[in-house]
Amino acid sequence: MNNFKSILDTCKKKNITIKIFFSPVHASQLEAIYTAGLWSDFEEWKRQVIAMTPAWDFSDYSSITTEPINNDMENFVDSVHYDEQIGNLILNRLYNYHKERVPSSFGLLITPNNIESHLAKIRAERQNWLKNNQATVQFVQDIKKQITSK
Template sequence: MYNLALDGAVSYEILRYLQHTLKNQPNLKEVIFGIDFFMFNKFLGNQPGFDENRLEKNYLFPSDIMNSLFSLDTLEVSRKTILASLQQENYDKYYGENGFMPNSKYRDGKAKIWFTKSINIYFQFNYKYKFNDKYFEDFQKIVKICREKNIKLKVFISPSHAIDLESIRVTGEWQTFENWKRKILKVTPVWDFSGYNSITTEPLQDVMENYADSSHYTKPVGDLILNRILGYKEKEVPADFGVLITPENIESHLAKIRADREEWVKNRKSELELVQNLENKFGETQQQKDK
């Protein structure tokens, strides 16, 4: 098992890393692919660290080895690490045996601050949104490759906090969001963990159980996702968390999400105001830049 965990990747990057994986591990048996609305945004490109030259090879470039060991960046990071270890507490306690950082942020009592920052990041990168047909074609290629090679593919939509969904709504892209789900289902069934359920509607407070910020959920939530998808310990998964959507049930599913939102907003005015105020400030800043 390997968790690729790419940061902010578009679907083309995922496709290329899948091809790279198959070059080095041709006997790949199963892929669990978490997708979100944003990786199909035409205004987003590949991450700065993405390099085609590294892919579909089973060796490291000498330049990569030199840069990682002897570059000025490496020297500076090493210096900061040594100084931090002398001046601050040991942060090893934040790491699990698998390298995951279960306690790095969401237990620090600053969840409201982290949520505010992540909403602003959403506006920074997705204030303008246009569905990219090319990225959709890349997604289709991923599904096709898995089918041709008899790789079990399970696709799921990540459960961003309900506040993230409001960010989509205030930028006027809710209909685009729903159409995105409809389009994805023309390619493959999808497990949908988004919406207004018992996990995603956790009240915003200083210490959160389910989220580090509005778009990053915690390990226990990740375990619930895997349990639902893999049919493991399903009794431990909330009944309203995770729906397998198909072309046959998508319209009723979307209608339920809309109805669930109407119930949610009745008691979450402060969270709605937070998103709206941040959007207003961001919009004003953009107008000033455009002058």
């Protein structure tokens, strides 16, 4: 985090505008973070970033990140690499450009004032996502079992 703070400080000193965002990942990747026991670390990382600067969060359970997994996915190449069209939606949100094209649930500016409610919302969204995605949850758990049994 020291390097990140140094970058922010340098940008401020040189009057450089910087926009920070947490990239979208597929909900299956969020579940992998949870299954690996790293969810609290993931939340703490966001808290540490937000303590230094506001940031846009796209790494939640939105209409984009909960796309069903199949061979013809539109939004993701894999669980952490999104398609060009998603990159364009991110830029549209960051720069308030063609905002009517960006799903309302995709991307929220988080600050020290809303970080805790935002994280609580993500936890609640996860619970809702779990109800309809047991096969994906099982797939993630099976991968963890394979990795930890070696």
